Amino acid sequence: MQRPIMTSRSFLRMPGETAGPGDETVVQDLVDTLEANRSRCVGMAANMIGVNKRIIAVVDEELGGRITVMINPTITSSDGAFETEEGCLSLTGERHTMRYRRIEVDFEDRRFRAHHATFTGWTAQIIQHEVDHCNGIII
Template identity: 45%
Template sequence: MVKDIMKDLLFLGRKAEAATKEDIAIAEDLLDTLRAHRDHCVGMAANMIGERKAIIAIAEGNRLTAMLNPEVVKKSPRTYKAVEGCLSIPGEREVERHDWIEVKYRDMDWHKEKRKFTGFEAEIVQHELDHLEGKLI
């Protein structure tokens, strides 16, 4: 189900709680909401739809991927500056991002996964991981 975008900075500034297998329905709502905003959005975190769970969704080309309890296990030593916007917070801000990151997470079938993200996808994942930490971008 497509959910409204959360704009409450106090809510968005709180750290997410671990997701459980029962939270897969939240991940489905997150994917539906990202799909509905796909023309101007490439990633979302569950707190952006009012759920304080460690779940993110990203667009990889035409494919949408949800990750439950994503956690960075490795990251590139090299970083760069990027300018990012967010559906929940107006405007754009400069941030520092790693060239690549390796992330472990649970997929929609609750299987353990580990993937390396590079380029723009790595930037998207890092932005959404910041949301899970309550970091306002």
Template identity: 30%
Template sequence: MPELLLIDDAYLRVTVAAVLDAGKLPAIVQAGHPVLRSRALPFTGQLAPDELARLIEIMTETMRAAPGVGLAAPQIGIPLQLAVLEDQYESTAENAAARDREPLELFTIINPSYQPVGDALASHYEGCLSMSGWQAVVDRPASVELKYDDEHGTAHTATFSGWQARIVQHETDHLFGTLYIDKAHTRSLAGNAEYSTFWANPEVAAAKAGLRF
């Protein structure tokens, strides 16, 4: 029987070295990989500044190649509280309005935490690069306050709303062993083809009625 994965600084350095030395973009690990279900280690200077910068560069390239709007270090097998976020993809005016979707400039979050701002919730289909081929509806706070450090060690507090808030929550959750499916209406779960055929609407009302969640 395989031993339980020991998440410590030694394991962190091994996984980072493997990514930095690979000479190609890393694979995005899928649900079932133990790192995705472990609490990632806070960044406390385990990596030299040049190593951290290179890792962020590789993560950004991997996110864009996927393509996605965020990538957390555990998604490439690295148990570190680090993620990159960016949303510059075009969207129809109808979808953008329904999802309160605004462009999000590339930025890095280290050791993040978030809190809801107000009681409003937003319900939308959500996917994940580590659950390839599936989407499900998740109710999330419509606005959150995010506290995080950037790649230079500067502390920030910022408020995000709409689709940006969803991205922030999704990627931060990854750093604490949570996948979106843990918070989803599981009856809404749809393969990409079925989602495209039946439920690819700006709102989720049709899916709620059709899938009964």
């Protein structure tokens, strides 16, 4: 089910709680909401739909534009720092931030199986933005 986009900065600044079995509806709602906003958004975190859980969904162009879900993502390594400007569906305008060209991430999939993966380029940038949301960091 598509949900409205959260714009409350005080809510968005709260670090997300660990997600687990029982949060499958949140995962689907996040994917549905991202799909509905795909023309203006390439990633979302659960707090952007009003749910304080560590769940993100990203459009992965390296996988043909498929939406990838990551539950409880943690960036474990990063390199290749660069400065950029980013926008956010929950906020107006763009803001200056630093990102990394290559990251490694520990996360769980929709079946709560553990994964470790490396991401580069645009996909890595999207993941970093959404993991920031999970950590209560808004740009």
